[in-house]
Amino acid sequence: MPTVSVTVARDVTEAIKVPRALFLPWPMGHHFGAPFHRDLQRRVVLGALGLLETGDEPGTILDLPVKWAEVRREAKTLSEQGRKL
Amino acid sequence: MSVPYLREAAAQDDLGKLVRFVRLHLGDGNEAVGKEEIDRSWGETIKILLRDQPVDREFIAQVLEKDESTLALLFYHLHLYLIRKSGRWIHDGSR
Amino acid sequence: MTAADKSTLSAADPREAGTQLRPGLWQTINERYPGSMIRKESFVPQARLTKPLATSRLTLVSSCGVHLKTDKPLDVCHPFGDFRFMRVPSWAKHDELIIHQLKYPHDDADLDINVIFPIERLQELCHEGRLGGLTSNFFSFIGYNMDPEKFERTVAAEIAEAVVGEERADCALLAPA
Numbered sequence: 001m002p003t004v005s006v007t008v009a010r011d012v013t014e015a016i017k018v019p020r021a022l023f024l025p026w027p028m029g030h031h032f033g034a035p036f037h038r039d040l041q042r043r044v045v046l047g048a049l050g051l052l053e054t055g056d057e058p059g060t061i062l063d064l065p066v067k068w069a070e071v072r073r074e075a076k077t078l079s080e081q082g083r084k085l
Numbered sequence: 086m087s088v089p090y091l092r093e094a095a096a097q098d099d100l101g102k103l104v105r106f107v108r109l110h111l112g113d114g115n116e117a118v119g120k121e122e123i124d125r126s127w128g129e130t131i132k133i134l135l136r137d138q139p140v141d142r143e144f145i146a147q148v149l150e151k152d153e154s155t156l157a158l159l160f161y162h163l164h165l166y167l168i169r170k171s172g173r174w175i176h177d178g179s180r
Numbered sequence: 181m182t183a184a185d186k187s188t189l190s191a192a193d194p195r196e197a198g199t200q201l202r203p204g205l206w207q208t209i210n211e212r213y214p215g216s217m218i219r220k221e222s223f224v225p226q227a228r229l230t231k232p233l234a235t236s237r238l239t240l241v242s243s244c245g246v247h248l249k250t251d252k253p254l255d256v257c258h259p260f261g262d263f264r265f266m267r268v269p270s271w272a273k274h275d276e277l278i279i280h281q282l283k284y285p286h287d288d289a290d291l292d293i294n295v296i297f298p299i300e301r302l303q304e305l306c307h308e309g310r311l312g313g314l315t316s317n318f319f320s321f322i323g324y325n326m327d328p329e330k331f332e333r334t335v336a337a338e339i340a341e342a343v344v345g346e347e348r349a350d351c352a353l354l355a356p357a
Contacts, residue, residue, distance in 0.1 A: 025198025058223035165355030
């Protein structure tokens with residue numbers, strides 16, 4: 001069964017040797033982004049699903065280089081504008 | 086402090102290790118927080134009982150007839166109930 | 181995945197890689213809870229998709245502890261963990277779901293479940309034809325447990341059996357919390 005994980009703890013993921021994973025430099029409890037930030041959540045899901053197609057090497061870890069500060073800024077803008085991205 | 090580790094500690098009656106685990110569990114990996122939480126839940130019982138409201142001793146007697154495993158687990162549920170009542174707890178794994 | 185979607189991701193380039201927000205987590209967990217983590221010495225044989233994602237059935241397995249509001253919650257108080265799991269209908273919406281968990285911050289997930297359990301995003305991708313389908317149920321359990329051997333023997337084995345058997349998944353997205 002081909003599987004892909006998402007992780008915010010690269011060291012744990014490397015230690016337990018998952019087949020393939022997408023790493024996000026984000027806090028626990030926010031593996032797919034911020035509330036109502038639909039575009040970012042999609043990006044994470046698509047990134048992970050893409051690895052199912054391309055991650056042939058055991059232990060492949062792909063990075064999503066979006067800083068949490070950036071996510072928070074976008075989420076704050078969203079909230080101030082009273083709309084969802 | 087996995088279950089196998091705790092089984093060994095229990096067999097040796099190593100109270101230090103057992104209590105350390107309880108504090109870590111209740112304090113989300115922070116022993117000092119866990120210790121404070123244990124004190125706080127006990128303190129909360131005093132605050133509540135000071136309100137001198139009616140109690141259901143019959144219900145308590147019935148509960149105490151349950152098996153020891155259920156009662157031991159109930160102890161944890163009661164602790165969490167009291168900590169929530171206190172309004173001061175951090176249980177989110179972020180520390 | 182479209183070219184536009186691909187362009188938003190980097191390869192594993194260290195210059196682009198973000199830093200883990202909570203460094204040294206593996207060491208911390210092992211110091212505080214020795215013996216609690218499943219350890220693997222080698223990789224399992226790498227399984228690969230046998231057909232495109234657009235014709236594949238996906239399942240989602242999560243340790244976030246989410247479940248239908250109409251279900252009784254898993255036991256978050258037990259000091260060793262709860263070695264059961266919940267089935268979450270894959271067509272459920274945020275308003276029908278709830279998280280009972282203590283060991284990770286879920287205030288934001290309480291506002292939008294997709295932050296930790298992207299069920300609605302997967303539903304959309306299915307509607308768009310990017311995924312062939314979703315299994316009838318997704319799977320959720322409490323990630324906190326102090327008996328890794330029992331966890332593998334119970335929760336992990338039972339979910340794996342369900343995923344392959346009754347749910348007939350072609351692939352799985354695994355989401356910790």
